[in-house]
Structure formats: C-alpha cells, structure tokens
Amino acid sequence: MASVEISGLRKSFGALGVLKGIDLSIEDGEFICFLGPSGCGKSTLLRSIAGLETLGDGTIRLGERDITDLPSAKRDIAMVFQNYALYPHMDVRRNLSFGLALNGMKRDEINRRVEAAADILRIRELLARKPRQLSGGQRQRVAIGRAIVREPKLFLLDEPLSNLDAGLRVTMRAELAALHERLKTTMIYVTHDQVEAMTLADRVVVLDKGRVSQFGSPLELFYRPANLFVARFIGSPSMNLLEAEVQCMDGDLLLLGGPGLLRPVTAEIAADAMPEPGSSATIGIRPDQVEIVPEGEGHLKGLVQLVERLGVESHVHVKLSDGRDLLANVRGTHPVRVGEVVHLALPGAHIHVFDAEGQALPRRLDPETEALINQHRGRRVA
Amino acid sequence: MRKVLLHSALTFLAVLFILPFYWTFLSAVKSTAELYQFPPVFWPSEWHFENFAASWNKLPFNTFLWNSTVVVMLSTIGQLISSSLVAFGFARFRFPGRDALFILLLATMMIPWDVKMIPLYMEFNFLGWINTLKPLIVPAYFADAFFVFMLRQFIMTIPLEIDEAARMDGASNFDIYWRIHLPLMLPGLILVGTFHFMNAWNDYLGPLIFLNDQSQYTLTLGLALLKNPHDLDITAIAAITTLLCLPPLVLFFLAQRYIMDGAVGSAVKG
Numbered sequence: 001m002a003s004v005e006i007s008g009l010r011k012s013f014g015a016l017g018v019l020k021g022i023d024l025s026i027e028d029g030e031f032i033c034f035l036g037p038s039g040c041g042k043s044t045l046l047r048s049i050a051g052l053e054t055l056g057d058g059t060i061r062l063g064e065r066d067i068t069d070l071p072s073a074k075r076d077i078a079m080v081f082q083n084y085a086l087y088p089h090m091d092v093r094r095n096l097s098f099g100l101a102l103n104g105m106k107r108d109e110i111n112r113r114v115e116a117a118a119d120i121l122r123i124r125e126l127l128a129r130k131p132r133q134l135s136g137g138q139r140q141r142v143a144i145g146r147a148i149v150r151e152p153k154l155f156l157l158d159e160p161l162s163n164l165d166a167g168l169r170v171t172m173r174a175e176l177a178a179l180h181e182r183l184k185t186t187m188i189y190v191t192h193d194q195v196e197a198m199t200l201a202d203r204v205v206v207l208d209k210g211r212v213s214q215f216g217s218p219l220e221l222f223y224r225p226a227n228l229f230v231a232r233f234i235g236s237p238s239m240n241l242l243e244a245e246v247q248c249m250d251g252d253l254l255l256l257g258g259p260g261l262l263r264p265v266t267a268e269i270a271a272d273a274m275p276e277p278g279s280s281a282t283i284g285i286r287p288d289q290v291e292i293v294p295e296g297e298g299h300l301k302g303l304v305q306l307v308e309r310l311g312v313e314s315h316v317h318v319k320l321s322d323g324r325d326l327l328a329n330v331r332g333t334h335p336v337r338v339g340e341v342v343h344l345a346l347p348g349a350h351i352h353v354f355d356a357e358g359q360a361l362p363r364r365l366d367p368e369t370e371a372l373i374n375q376h377r378g379r380r381v382a
Numbered sequence: 383m384r385k386v387l388l389h390s391a392l393t394f395l396a397v398l399f400i401l402p403f404y405w406t407f408l409s410a411v412k413s414t415a416e417l418y419q420f421p422p423v424f425w426p427s428e429w430h431f432e433n434f435a436a437s438w439n440k441l442p443f444n445t446f447l448w449n450s451t452v453v454v455m456l457s458t459i460g461q462l463i464s465s466s467l468v469a470f471g472f473a474r475f476r477f478p479g480r481d482a483l484f485i486l487l488l489a490t491m492m493i494p495w496d497v498k499m500i501p502l503y504m505e506f507n508f509l510g511w512i513n514t515l516k517p518l519i520v521p522a523y524f525a526d527a528f529f530v531f532m533l534r535q536f537i538m539t540i541p542l543e544i545d546e547a548a549r550m551d552g553a554s555n556f557d558i559y560w561r562i563h564l565p566l567m568l569p570g571l572i573l574v575g576t577f578h579f580m581n582a583w584n585d586y587l588g589p590l591i592f593l594n595d596q597s598q599y600t601l602t603l604g605l606a607l608l609k610n611p612h613d614l615d616i617t618a619i620a621a622i623t624t625l626l627c628l629p630p631l632v633l634f635f636l637a638q639r640y641i642m643d644g645a646v647g648s649a650v651k652g
Contacts, residue, residue: 050546052546052549072546073549073550082543083541086547088566098548098551102557146551
C-alpha cells in the first residue's frame with residue numbers, strides 16, 4: 001500500500017495540451033475515481049501514472065519513491081484495461097502468471113499467488129480456459145486477477161466495467177468495492193459514469209479539459225460543487241442554473257434577483273465570501289429541490305411542457321416566462337399536467353450561488369450534511 | 383437450376399486446372415509407346431511406377447534434394463523471423479520517418495527481379511558467395527516487403543492494450559514480440575511460410591545465376607539438366623516434376639485453413 005503524490009503533471013499530444021498541470025494527493029488505501037467527460041484527460045492521467053505515456057512535465061511519487069521516470073514494470077503498479085487486454089493465446093493460469101514468471105519468481109510462489117487470486121475472484125474452475133471461452137464478467141475477473149497476483153502498491157482501473165451489460169456492471173461494481181475492502185490497496189479508477197464514481201470512490205477527481213475541476217468526496221461534489229462545470233456534471237438530472245444579480249446581503253444571507261424572478265431568492269453563504277451588490281451571479285438548484293407551490297408563494301412562474309412519470313418521481317419540464325427551461329422533480333403522484341401554469345419555489349437552503357467566473361460561493365450546510373461530506377473514508381461495510 | 387449450372391462451371395474449371403498435373407503424372411507412369419500414342423491415352427494399360435525411382439537415380443537427385451531442403455528450410459526460417467520482426471517494428475514503434483520508410487519498403491516491391499539480378503550477382507561475387515547456397519538463403523534474413531506488409535496489417539489488428547499489459551507485466555519489447563505477437567501471428571506466419579516455401583522450392587532463376595557446380599544444384603536445376611536437347615527424356619522430366627510438386631501440395635493442404643483465413647481475413651482478425 002502507498003500514497004500517491006502528483007505534482008505539476010503536464011502532457012501534450014503535439015500542440016494539444018491534454019493534462020495542464022495536475023496536482024493530486026491521494027492517501028494510502030483510498031479508492032479514487034477520475035471522473036469527467038470524454039476527452040477531459042482522465043485516461044491519459046491514469047496512463048501517465050502507469051508509465052504508459054511520456055510526460056511533458058511534473059512528478060509522480062508512489063509512497064516514498066519518485067516513479068516519474070521508472071518504466072511501467074518497475075513502478076509496483078498493476079493496471080486493469082478497459083478491454084481486459086488478456087493474452088488470447090494463453091489460458092487463464094498463464095495469463096495470471098505471465099508477469100510473475102517473466103520476473104523470475106519461483107514456481108511455488110507463482111502457484112500460491114495464482115490460486116489465492118483465483119479463490120478471491122472465484123475463477124479457480126476457469127484456470128485452464130482460454131479467454132475466448134470466457135464470458136465478459138469472467139474475463140473481467142481474470143483481468144483483475146492478473147493485477148492482484150502482482151500484489152502491487154497501486155491498482156489502476158481504466159473503465160473496467162464499460163464493456164459489461166447493465167446488470168453485470170452493478171454486480172461487478174459491488175465486487176470491486178468488496179475487493180478494495182479486502183485488499184485495502186490504493187486504487188485509482190477511471191470512469192465517465194458518475195454513478196460508478198459516486199458509489200465506489202472515497203474521493204472523486206473531476207477533470208475538465210486537462211485540469212482538476214474538483215477533488216472531494218462524492219457527497220462534497222454533490223452538495224458543494226466547486227464550480228459550474230462540476231455543478232452541471234454531477235447529479236442526474238443536472239442542476240438547474242439561472243442567471244441572476246446580487247441584490248444585497250444580510251449576515252449570511254444573500255439576496256439575488258434576476259430576469260423572470262418574481263421575488264428575490266435567498267441563499268445562505270459564508271459571510272466572508274459575500275460578493276459585491278450588483279455583481280452578476282448564477283443561481284443553481286437541483287431539480288428535486290424545486291417545489292411546485294400555490295400562486296403567490298413561488299419565485300418563478302412557467303408553463304409545463306412535458307411531464308415524465310417514472311413512478312417514484314415525475315420530471316416536470318417547465319418553460320419559464322422569460323423563455324428559459326427549468327426541471328423540477330416532484331413526487332410520482334403529483335397531479336401536475338402538461339399545459340398548466342405552475343409557480344415554483346427555490347428554497348434558500350438548497351440554493352448554490354456561482355460568481356461571474358463560475359466559481360461557487362461557499363454554502364452554509366446543516367451540520368448533518370457537513371459531517372457526511374467530510375466523512376470520505378471507510379464508508380463501506382466490509 | 384442455377385446451382386447446377388454453377389457447380390458444372392466449377393467442375394469444368396477444376397478439371398481444366400487439374401488436367402496439366404494429371405497429364406504430367408500420366409507421362410511419368412506411361413510406357414514409352416503410350417507416351418507418344420495419338421490420340422493420347424488417359425488411362426494407361428500399364429502403370430510404370432518404377433519410372434520414379436529410375437528417373438531419380440539418373441542424376442544425383444539426393445544431393446539436389448538436400449540442397450533444396452537446406453535452402454528452403456533456412457530461408458523460410460529467416461523469412462519468418464525477419465519479416466515478422468520488421469513488421470512488428472513498423473506496426474508498434476513510433477519513430478521519425480517511419481511512414482516514409484514503410485512506403486519506401488513497399489516501393490521495392492515494384493522493382494522487378496530482372497533489374498536486381500546483375501547488381502545482386504556483383505554483390506555476391508564481391509562477397510565470394512557465388513557457387514554457394516548463401517545467395518539463396520541469406521537475403522531471406524533481410525525481410526520481404528510483401529510479407530512485411532502482410533504481417534504488419536496482421537499485427538495492427540492486435541489491440542495495443544495487450545502490448546501495454548505485457549509491458550506492465552515486465553515484458554521487454556523483444557518479449558512482447560516473441561511471447562505475445564509471434565504466437566498471435568501464427569496464421570499470418572503460416573501464410574508467409576507457405577508462400578515463401580513455395581517460392582524458394584520452385585525458384586529456378588536464382589540457383590541458375592548463383593550456382594555453377596552440380597554439387598550445389600537444387601532440384602529445379604537438376605530437373606533442367608534432364609532437358610538435354612540430344613536426349614529429351616520426357617518420362618524422367620515428368621516423374622521428377624511430379625515429385626517436385628508433392629511437397630508444396632502437401633504443405634498447401636496442411637496450411638489451407640490458415641492460408642484462406644489469412645489471405646481473406648487477416649485485416650479483421652484479432
């Protein structure tokens with residue numbers, strides 16, 4: 001096990017900068033997810049840690065060792081590839097033992113490790129099979145087994161569940177979480193699926209255009225997104241964002257007005273971060289916090305354009321009076337109908353405010369949520 | 383009806399294709415009288431299989447066979463190693479001028495053998511290799527453009543992640559070539575090996591130019607010795623030709639599955 005320290009990491013493909021100065025400090029035994037849209041640099045960052053990419057600048061430390069210039073095999077890192085990358089001509093046993101044999105390990109020790117990994121992953125009966133004789137889930141297990149037998153200090157997993165069907169993905173996700181609990185080895189997991197990141201990770205690195213947009217616990221990203229990118233990216237459906245203007249402050253309360261707002265919206269912000277009155281801002285609120293209220297009590301008014309009834313909840317798509325769209329999630333049995341004019345309230349406790357540069361102003365949260373956000377270690381039951 | 387017509391046409395073409403082989407075989411086992419009989423005999427009254435042994439013993443064909451075997455085996459090994467190694471280099475390494483170099487390599491396919499014949503002779507003469515088997519073996523250790531192209535395409539269908547996984551497992555570049563790519567390239571290698579074997583086995587011009595001494599002759603040159611204008615022994619020529627056809631035929635039948643797969647599907651196989 002080991003911590004990972006990444007500082008000033010830069011990488012370009014020709015003139016195209018892919019990683020633009022990455023600094024990360026990952027603790028020993030953490031499960032970290034790199035999350036971001038396609039092309040954000042998450043796989044390149046993972047491959048850089050693996051030693052599969054030549055770096056432009058920066059350093060990577062694994063524990064006490066600087067591994068920046070070490071070849072992949074010497075880094076004490078194992079990687080699980082997106083398409084498994086099993087050796088097609090070798091049976092499962094040889095796939096698992098290939099690296100160990102190559103490094104001159106004794107036969108007895110190789111067998112011990114292979115069989116231990118096979119037991120952990122329940123693939124003992126598959127040891128004599130070739131990869132083409134395995135299902136997707138079995139191949140995935142073998143790929144993980146190949147990483148386990150090396151007993152590395154760091155596991156890297158590059159979208160390992162993306163080739164599996166939805167049901168198997170959920171099963172494997174739980175198995176991966178259990179595996180991490182069992183091995184307690186530092187793991188870095190790349191995904192573009194926020195559900196995977198939120199459910200698996202102790203902490204999530206959200207990447208945007210080669211930069212770390214936010215690094216925090218899953219709940220921190222959800223309740224306290226650092227900027228507009230994270231606010232839009234985390235949460236499904238996405239956060240509603242409305243342009244606004246700062247009107248005035250009252251202690252920790254910030255009043256915001258703006259086009260289409262029937263009355264000012266109140267937000268609870270740390271007093272030392274209050275913006276100037278008159279400055280532009282963006283109001284953010286998650287769809288499930290928007291409330292349909294009687295006339296006269298709402299902040300916004302709009303026409304219901306579409307109601308998606310999902311059973312437990314209904315997604316109500318509203319066209320606001322100034323032409324903007326807003327989404328409200330209400331209970332599944334709410335009687336709202338298409339074509340109806342609704343009044344919407346934006347409760348101050350759930351309002352996010354972003355300044356003109358798109359950076360979040362620090363929210364006041366209730367102590368319970370605050371505690372949950374900070375509890376990013378040991379979340380799972382073994 | 384359409385199927386019947388198609389099958390009839392295919393049968394006709396197959397017969398047309400096999401007829402020269404059958405005719406050669408017949409000429410080898412017919413009696414001298416039936417050999418020149420007109421209209422020709424398609425089913426001899428007597429089968430003279432002893433003609434094969436007699437023809438073989440007319441000249442030192444054991445020596446020719448040994449020479450041919452040495453040339454074919456050593457050059458095939460060379461061709462397999464060198465072409466796959468060069469193909470691996472072009473498929474997996476990034477270096478300045480790689481694509482230009484590859485195009486240059488492919489361009490060498492357009493240079494006819496006749497153009498290279500004299501410079502090659504001069505080169506081998508300078509090296510003192512004339513009248514040895516080296517000119518027929520050593521060039522195969524420097525890869526063939528067509529085979530390199532074919533194997534490169536084959537390697538490029540193998541996911542790069544497999545190389546990377548091996549690299550993380552501690553494999554060197556040579557390990558990746560030797561332990562990962564060579565086994566995965568097997569269908570391609572069988573294809574290359576068969577093609578090269580047939581080329582080398584049937585090569586006449588190369589041995590004719592580079593070999594002077596009968597003790598160095600290969601089977602094709604030995605066969606040509608039977609074409610004496612004063613004593614044209616058709617039975618012997620037909621018998622040796624029939625025997626010469628056997629190894630490539632056997633090899634082709636053994637490797638048939640790989641050859642069809644490789645020639646048709648090498649671009650899409652992983």
